[in-house]
Amino acid sequence: MERMAESIMNVATTLPEGVPLAAKGLLHLGSRAAVDQTLSRLAARGELIRAGRGIYMRPVQTRFGPRSPSAEQAIEALAVQRGETIVPSGAAAANALGLTTQVPVKSVYLTSGRSRVLNLGRQAVELRHAPRWQLALGSKTSGQAVRALAWLGPDEAPKALQILRSKLTETAKIELMSAAPQFPTWLARLVGEMLHG
Structure with missing residues (x-):
């Protein structure tokens, strides 16, 4: 088991900050049960952070001690790894576009997963999980809108x-305008009015 732990940590150290280590990506080292058990043990020892079911990350070492990877980097890496579209929530988008001064208290992202x-x-x-039409334009400004x-x-x-x-x-x-046919009727109408009104 220690050899597997060492092998897993060797893989983890090659990954950039925030890139998740998925149990499924380590099956070349042993059975799923052995990999899961070793990952759990590494998390218990503080060598890895358990971010979610089957998702682990290496803590970032700083001169002040270890810290978690940034949420943005972790989300971006997870999206690529899982093949999902993951974008900031509507509240965060409204804030970024200056449509509200409310700063979201919680970090919420919308996902196709x-x-x-x-x-x-x-x-x-x-x-x-969000409907496809909210994710269609991705992280572009139009998608934020x-x-x-x-x-x-x-x-x-x-307003x-x-x-x-x-x-x-x-x-x-x-x-x-191109994506409007996917939107709910009320939103498609508003977009049409904005562009042609």
Whole structure:
């Protein structure tokens, strides 16, 4: 078992900060049960952080001691590894676009995968499954606009669109228009009004 622990840590040290170590990616070292057991033991010893079911990360060593990887890097790496689209929530998008001054208290991301929580040290990051239309434009500004408007809802969105009209580039407006057929009716109508009204 110690040899497997050493092998797992050798793999972990080759990964950039925040890149998850998935049990499934270590099956060349032994059986799933042996890999899971070794990962659990490494997490208990503090050599790895258990971020979620079957997801482990190497703590980042600093001169002040170990710390968890940044949420942004971990989310980005997880998206690539799992083949998911993962983007900041509508509340975060609305804040980034200046549509609200509320700063989200919790780290929430929308995902094409299943809903779950990642534990990165003291920070819990919630991944919420979202409908495809909210993820269609990804991390582009137009995608942020869609998520912000969806979060604001049909009552608040028209006011926000007035602000967005001057902030969005022509390219972003065209992207919104192209994706509009996927949106709920109320949002598709608003996007049409913004561009042609």
